Amino acid sequence: MDTQNTVELDRQVRRNAVVLMAANAVNASILPIAVTLGGLAGFYLLGADKSLATLPITASTVGAALTTIPAAMLMSRIGRRKGFVLGAAPAILGGLLAVFALLQGSFWLFVASLFLVGMSGAFNQQYRFAAIDAGSPAVRTKAMSLVMAGGMFSGIIGPQTVIFTNDWLSPIMFAGSFLAAAILGCIGLLIASLLRDVAPPPAHAARLLNAAGGRPLAVIARQPRFIAAVLCAISSYALMSLVMTAAPLAMIGCGLTQSDAALGIQWHVLAMYGPSFFTGKLIVRFGKDRIVIAGMALLVACALVGITGITLAHFWITLILLGFGWNFGFIGATAMLAETYRPEERGKVQGLNDFLVLGSAATASLLSGKLIGGPGWAFINMIVFPVVMLSLAALAWSFWLRRTAGREKA
Known part of the structure; x- marks a missing residue:
């Protein structure tokens, strides 16, 4: 009977993974629209002083960071399906408010609209965790990998939406694309409503009802495995944000065209999410730690290419390696994190992690603009080396402690 329950649960997890991938592809495409047009629209709305033109993009990042923990805790109370449905609402409202702000010529309303879009992005971060809520270990890992692959499609849907809808509400610049973003939010909401909340395994049901939230976060966060997982996730995401944000500016500064920069970012996004179709299988075969190490090695290779030249090929290869490194490092670290908490603790742990x-990605993004105008592109790439070394040291420390503990038990 237990075997039958496991088979049925795995079947539901696989079905949910397909729904989550589709919802991720649609909902996650809204943020690239905001990032692509946020600075341009800010520049358009401001008067003579253009120094705050990128503030709308910063607002979206802050909105996502501030909503991560509330989003995770809300889902732990009302379930994934209702949580994702509610999570699509800020994107819809944000898109409509952005249209209104552009029609009214209000910069601060536009900033508020992208803050709402960022809030919705925090719920999108929960897709990968929803994929590993239940099921056998192999099925959970592959499900998470499939869900992350939805991000590859969002990287195509978002930019193409900008291209095809920017003139919808002409002559008001950019308003048509944000109306399309609101429509995408509605579509994502409908897809998310198809999700089925997967009941916890019977062995855990009583614990979920009686555990009163599990261990304190301070206790969980002191685990070496938790520290290594979070540090590797932070390193992967922050380095990706740092280098990716600076790359277009560096390319333009080196005499390349905006089209060159746009194509470089497109290949970067495809490299970020494309490997997700098989990353889960690689984790099952080689283990989480080795995949994270491979991701860190790719980040180092990315930095080496970035330092050695400033031709178009150097920039594009740097961005592609950056995307691969982020994928292996971030997905591997997310799988590692799942080992550190009990089912009743997942909401607060996942929220803290995100x-x-x-927060680190937002900081890296803000620093990127200052560094590219100061020390420059080569210095930004040099930052990769110490950060990767710190992550690998934490991973080795965690591995050594686990191995020592295993010997003591034996």
């Missing part, structure tokens, strides 16, 4: 990861 808050730290997105």
Whole structure:
């Protein structure tokens, strides 16, 4: 009977993974629209002083960071399906508010609209965790990998939406694309409503009802495995944000065209999410730690290419390696994190993880603009080396402690 229950549960997990992938592809495409047009629209709305033009993009990042923990805790109370449905609402409202702000010529309303879009992005971060809520270990890992692959499609849907809808509400610039973003939010909401909440395994049911939230976060966060997982996730995401944000500016500064920069970012996004179709299988075969190490090695290779030249090929290869490194490092670290918490603790642990990861990415993004105008592109790539070394040291420390503990038990 237990075997039958496991088979049925795995079947439901696989079905949910397909729904989550589709919802991720649609809902996650809204943020690239905001990032692509946020600075341009800010520049358009401001008067003579253009120094705050990128503030709307910053607002979206802050909105995501501040909402990560509330989003995770809300889902732990009302379930994944209702949580994702509610999570699509800020994107819809944000898109409509952006249209209104552009029609009214209000910069601060536009900033508020992208803050709402960012809030919805925090719920999108929960897709990968929803894939590993239940099921056998192999099925959970492959499900998470499939869900992450939805991000590859969002990288195509978002930019193409900008291209095909920017003139919808002409002559008001950019308004048509944000109306399309609101429509995408509605579609994503409908897809998310198809999700089925997977009941916890019977062995865990009583514990979920009686555990009163599990261990304190301070206890969980002191685990070496937790520290290594979060640090590797932060490193992967922050380095990706740092180098990716600076790359287009560096390319333009080196005499390349905006089209060259746009194509470089497109290949980067495809490299970020494309490997997700098989990353889960690689984790099952080689283990989480080795995949994270491979991701860190790819980040180092990315930095080496970035330092050695400033031709178009150097920039594009740098961005592609950056995408691969982020994929292996971030997905591997997410799988590692799942080992550190009990089912009743998942909401607060996942929320804390995403808050730290997105907070570090926002900081890296802000620093990127200052560094590219100061020390420059080569210095930005040099930052990769010490950060990777710190992550690998934490991973080795965690591995050594686990191995020592295993010997003591034996």
